[in-house]
Amino acid sequence: MRIDLHTHSTASDGTxxxxxxxxxAAQGLDVVALTDHDTTRGHAExxxxxxxxxxxxxxxxxxxxxxxxxxxxxxxxxxxxxxxDEPELLRRRELVRDDRVPRARAMVDKLRALGVDVTWxxxxxxxxxxxxxxxxxxxxLVELGVVASVSDAFTEEWLxxxxxxxxxxxELDPFEAVRLVKAAGGVTVLAHPLAAQRGHVVPEEAVAxxxxxxLDGVEADHAEHGPAERARVRALAAELGLLVxxxxxxxxxRKDIALGAHTTDPEIYGEITRRxxxxxxxxxxGGRPRA
Numbered sequence: 383m384r385i386d387l388h389t390h391s392t393a394s395d396g397t398x399x400x401x402x403x404x405x406x407a408a409q410g411l412d413v414v415a416l417t418d419h420d421t422t423r424g425h426a427e428x429x430x431x432x433x434x435x436x437x438x439x440x441x442x443x444x445x446x447x448x449x450x451x452x453x454x455x456x457x458x459x460x461x462x463x464x465x466x467d468e469p470e471l472l473r474r475r476e477l478v479r480d481d482r483v484p485r486a487r488a489m490v491d492k493l494r495a496l497g498v499d500v501t502w503x504x505x506x507x508x509x510x511x512x513x514x515x516x517x518x519x520x521x522x523l524v525e526l527g528v529v530a531s532v533s534d535a536f537t538e539e540w541l542x543x544x545x546x547x548x549x550x551x552x553e554l555d556p557f558e559a560v561r562l563v564k565a566a567g568g569v570t571v572l573a574h575p576l577a578a579q580r581g582h583v584v585p586e587e588a589v590a591x592x593x594x595x596x597l598d599g600v601e602a603d604h605a606e607h608g609p610a611e612r613a614r615v616r617a618l619a620a621e622l623g624l625l626v627x628x629x630x631x632x633x634x635x636r637k638d639i640a641l642g643a644h645t646t647d648p649e650i651y652g653e654i655t656r657r658x659x660x661x662x663x664x665x666x667x668g669g670r671p672r673a
Contacts, residue, residue, distance in 0.1 A: 388415060404465065412435070415436045460601065464567055497545060556588075569598045575615060578606075580606070589618060593624055600618065
């Protein structure tokens with residue numbers, strides 16, 4: 383089985399619609415998780431278009447902020463198979479989503495103050511119906527010729543945490559995120575914890591405390607982890623008794639990474655599904671409506 387547990391659609395900051403994403407995933411995967419940022423809005427469309435032979439894992443990537451030894455840092459928590467209608471988790475996800483527009487507008491203002499001729503209308507056009515975020519601003523910078531690629535915008539010069547054009551938004555405490563997802567019957571995996579090019583790495587002491595709080599796993603095989611980082615994540619997971627996942631973090635054409643570029647071991651996937659009680663994987667029915 384080929385299993386990719388981290389992908390994004392136009393429901394947040396990917397370029398494929400949920401239907402396009404699952405049709406593309408069916409070409410080389412057996413299981414795909416849709417983990418748009420702070421939203422489950424794409425799940426219904428993905429499930430309705432799901433090709434036969436592909437299983438959909440409903441999920442989300444939750445925006446969190448951890449206070450570390452060097453100050454606050456952004457942390458992403460992958461949540462799988464939780465009840466999307468659980469009231470408290472739903473309320474907190476909506477708070478995160480509602481703060482995305484004022485935050486993006488604030489970053490547009492900062493960019494303009496730095497001499498970049500970006501407009502809110504341009505960013506809104508790029509975001510479309512998705513939850514507006516930094517990748518949409520990054521694409522605007524590419525359009526304007528300020529940077530060569532989306533990844534080049536995520537530096538201290540521009541949009542990285544603490545960068546010149548960075549603005550904070552409401553985010554969950556990661557310990558609270560673990561608690562909320564568990565209460566909604568879901569499973570939690572810390573995304574790309576050692577991706578240093580994002581401006582920081584998650585301290586191992588924090589990962590240990592998250593494990594004590596109920597964190598289920600850590601993402602090791604990721605495009606932003608080199609061999610040394612992947613080996614360290616695996617060693618840390620072994621020390622802490624955590625599951626180890628791998629995934630593409632696919633964003634369509636917004637990032638140069640293919641579906642299935644990294645995958646999760648079937649035994650780990652099986653354990654994730656065994657632990658979940660809030661929702662179930664959705665088997666493909668050839669894109670036919672379900673009764």
